[in-house]
Amino acid sequence: MNAPSSPYRSGFACFVGRPNAGKSTLTNALVGTKVAITSDRPQTTRHTVRGIVHRPDSQLVLVDTPGLHKPRTLLGERLNDLVRTTWAEVDVIGFCVPADQKLGPGDKFIAKELAEIRKTPKVAIVTKTDLVDSKRLAEQLIAVHQLGAELGIEWAEIIPVSAVGDQQVQLVAELLAKLLPEGVPLYPDGDLTDEPEQTMVAELIREAALEGVRDELPHSLAVVVEEMIPREGRPADRPLLDIHANVYIERQSQKAIVIGAKGARLKHVGTTARKQIEALLGTPVYLDLHVKVAKDWQRDPKQLRKLGF
Numbered sequence: 001m002n003a004p005s006s007p008y009r010s011g012f013a014c015f016v017g018r019p020n021a022g023k024s025t026l027t028n029a030l031v032g033t034k035v036a037i038t039s040d041r042p043q044t045t046r047h048t049v050r051g052i053v054h055r056p057d058s059q060l061v062l063v064d065t066p067g068l069h070k071p072r073t074l075l076g077e078r079l080n081d082l083v084r085t086t087w088a089e090v091d092v093i094g095f096c097v098p099a100d101q102k103l104g105p106g107d108k109f110i111a112k113e114l115a116e117i118r119k120t121p122k123v124a125i126v127t128k129t130d131l132v133d134s135k136r137l138a139e140q141l142i143a144v145h146q147l148g149a150e151l152g153i154e155w156a157e158i159i160p161v162s163a164v165g166d167q168q169v170q171l172v173a174e175l176l177a178k179l180l181p182e183g184v185p186l187y188p189d190g191d192l193t194d195e196p197e198q199t200m201v202a203e204l205i206r207e208a209a210l211e212g213v214r215d216e217l218p219h220s221l222a223v224v225v226e227e228m229i230p231r232e233g234r235p236a237d238r239p240l241l242d243i244h245a246n247v248y249i250e251r252q253s254q255k256a257i258v259i260g261a262k263g264a265r266l267k268h269v270g271t272t273a274r275k276q277i278e279a280l281l282g283t284p285v286y287l288d289l290h291v292k293v294a295k296d297w298q299r300d301p302k303q304l305r306k307l308g309f
């Protein structure tokens with residue numbers, strides 16, 4: 001005899017944690033395709049990118065938030081507001097801490113903020129377990145438990161996972177799904193993300209444009225995709241998508257950094273981004289990039305809106 005089947009569950013989850021905790025990588029591993037942008041450097045995830053995990057008995061919509069950080073500019077403040085709003089709206093929060101680093105002030109700062117969001121169930125996720133031995137992992141699991149106890153957070157689960165080593169990734173999905181409310185699917189099957197394609201394309205270009213020059217242009221670069229149109233008159237089996245995008249920087253002096261000697265760097269950025277966009281969209285792409293100066297865009301609310309913040 002079959003046991004009564006469990007109810008269908010659906011809802012939203014977000015991963016929080018300090019920069020480099022492995023949130024984007026875990027999101028990608030769960031969703032099974034590259035929707036958020038990962039990198040070795042902190043704070044690459046600017047936009048709220050959702051990935052959707054479809055399972056027979058549940059649908060988990062992952063909302064990827066930027067890292068909470070000490071705001072120094074209007075953009076910083078906006079990002080932090082966005083993070084808190086997201087936290088209050090989701091059905092479950094996954095607090096990510098890397099296994100290979102001792103809990104520090106950054107983790108505590110975030111956990112303290114998390115403790116304020118009372119109603120939402122919270123799951124602690126110890127990431128990058130492939131980087132440590134079992135003794136170190138056990139210590140980290142205990143430390144996370146203790147941090148929760150100190151701050152009055154009762155973790156619904158504490159889950160060790162390696163997104164890179166593909167260990168326990170499915171368990172994370174399962175345990176998060178269990179904490180969702182009963183409901184119907186929120187998105188049609190097969191949807192990986194509801195983030196407009198243009199935003200993902202812009203992220204890929206931004207990522208390529210920042211590669212190697214992050215120290216010089218930490219937060220001064222934004223990308224807006226102006227247009228994505230299929231080239232007319234192409235045979236059906238050889239389509240081409242024309243993409244026009246603007247790369248905004250804050251000062252004239254930064255132009256040379258982005259463009260490089262005789263335009264060599266921008267050309268490389270274009271090639272790198274184009275390959276990634278083609279992989280993402282599954283179609284050949286012609287990518288046209290322009291570098292423009294938008295003075296002090298980080299401090300100007302009007303510019304921020306134009307640039308999608």
Ligand SMILES: Nc1nc2c(ncn2[C@@H]2O[C@H](COP(=O)(O)OP(=O)(O)OP(=O)(O)O)[C@@H](O)[C@H]2O)c(=O)[nH]1
Pocket residue numbers: 017018019020021022023024025026037038039040041042043044045066067127128129130131161162163164165
């Ligand atoms: N070895 C190992 N490395 C990982 C794992 N998960 C993430 N990483 C690496 O850790 C770094 C940071 O990962 P991200 O997923 O970009 O981290 P994040 O928390 O999204 O970072 P921000 O976007 O800066 O907030 C990258 O270099 C990843 O390749 C893992 O399971 N194992």
